[in-house]
Amino acid sequence: MAERDIETLRKHINEIDEQLVKLLDERAELVKEIGEYKKSQNIPVYHPEREQEVRERVLSISKGIFPQKALMQVFTEIMSAARSLEETIRIAYLGPEGTHTEQAVIRHFGSSVELQSFQTIPDVFREVENAKTHFGVVPIENSLEGTVNITLDEFVDSPLQIVGETYLSIHHCLLANVGNLAEIKRVYSHPQAFAQCRLWLETHLPNVEKIETSSTAKAASMVPWDKFSAAIAAPLAAEKYGLRILEANIEDNPENYTRFWVIGQPGTPIQNPNKTTILISVKDRPGALLKLLSPFQVYDINLSKIESRPSKRRPWDYLFFIDIDAGLQQKGLAKALEKVKEDAVFVKVLGSYIKGTL
Numbered sequence: 001m002a003e004r005d006i007e008t009l010r011k012h013i014n015e016i017d018e019q020l021v022k023l024l025d026e027r028a029e030l031v032k033e034i035g036e037y038k039k040s041q042n043i044p045v046y047h048p049e050r051e052q053e054v055r056e057r058v059l060s061i062s063k064g065i066f067p068q069k070a071l072m073q074v075f076t077e078i079m080s081a082a083r084s085l086e087e088t089i090r091i092a093y094l095g096p097e098g099t100h101t102e103q104a105v106i107r108h109f110g111s112s113v114e115l116q117s118f119q120t121i122p123d124v125f126r127e128v129e130n131a132k133t134h135f136g137v138v139p140i141e142n143s144l145e146g147t148v149n150i151t152l153d154e155f156v157d158s159p160l161q162i163v164g165e166t167y168l169s170i171h172h173c174l175l176a177n178v179g180n181l182a183e184i185k186r187v188y189s190h191p192q193a194f195a196q197c198r199l200w201l202e203t204h205l206p207n208v209e210k211i212e213t214s215s216t217a218k219a220a221s222m223v224p225w226d227k228f229s230a231a232i233a234a235p236l237a238a239e240k241y242g243l244r245i246l247e248a249n250i251e252d253n254p255e256n257y258t259r260f261w262v263i264g265q266p267g268t269p270i271q272n273p274n275k276t277t278i279l280i281s282v283k284d285r286p287g288a289l290l291k292l293l294s295p296f297q298v299y300d301i302n303l304s305k306i307e308s309r310p311s312k313r314r315p316w317d318y319l320f321f322i323d324i325d326a327g328l329q330q331k332g333l334a335k336a337l338e339k340v341k342e343d344a345v346f347v348k349v350l351g352s353y354i355k356g357t358l
């Protein structure tokens, strides 16, 4: 009886799957038509605002029986595959492969993209500047470690624009060949990952040797060669190096997020952005910064972050990077920026883009 029930249920599932596949094919036909149109009008294939609209619409009609987070991932993948029917989107990112940055790229763009990893953040900028890839993805800030200064500094001279933002919840896993903790004699990882999993290691693997590597992906790549070892790395590295996840989420603080910027060519059209980042240089006189920021208060515009960096032109001269909770097309912001420009030495808009979600 029970067996017949499960058979009946599976028959229904098969029928639904058939419909899903048929509908996905129909969807793909429509996307191809859009692709032809975009090509004839010279419109960029990637349309982040439309993708966001699709995800929000899908979320609003979902009854929540199928987990909504997974629903978002499914639609990110559907649109990623759809995009690839129109054009292969190439993305440069800070590598190596199997790190959290690669995971962030896939979370943002889906997996139907061509990925190219680079060893440094400046390398990613150069690649996009030379139009070898459509976009780049670089970390800008971690909720525990703070700002990634190299990314900010690159923006001082680079003509590139911020075209998107994405967040990744950082989870560290213990990856190994062996099946239980008792067999592990050595653990490989990046110093930052060791620091973030210190309590877990002290409790569960107090006597193992710790070997530092240049990245968590490098740590994972060592394990296949060293039977009684493990690595602390991103879940993605388990797939890449054929390892098993012995323990997931071993970080001491679960509130660990990294924010990434998607960088692209200047003038990349972004419709209805809701966040803007600017770079300003302030006159060196009392109250200059206060005066410069007051238009944001006048026009009721929230600033979510201010970061100062040495200008590197003169000692003790600083630049300010400001994240603004408004899109450039918003009237208040346009007016506030006009005022800011009157008082600043210079103002550079680094991008107006769609805010990332946690």
Ligand SMILES: O=C(O)C(=O)C[C@]1(C(=O)O)C=C[C@@H](O)C=C1
Pocket (backbone or CB within 6 Å): 031, 034, 035, 045, 046, 047, 048, 050, 051, 054, 078, 079, 080, 082, 083, 086
């Ligand atoms: O609507 C479009 O412009 C499409 O190309 C279709 C589609 C989708 O699959 O829904 C695919 C890629 C774009 O980035 C946005 C949406």
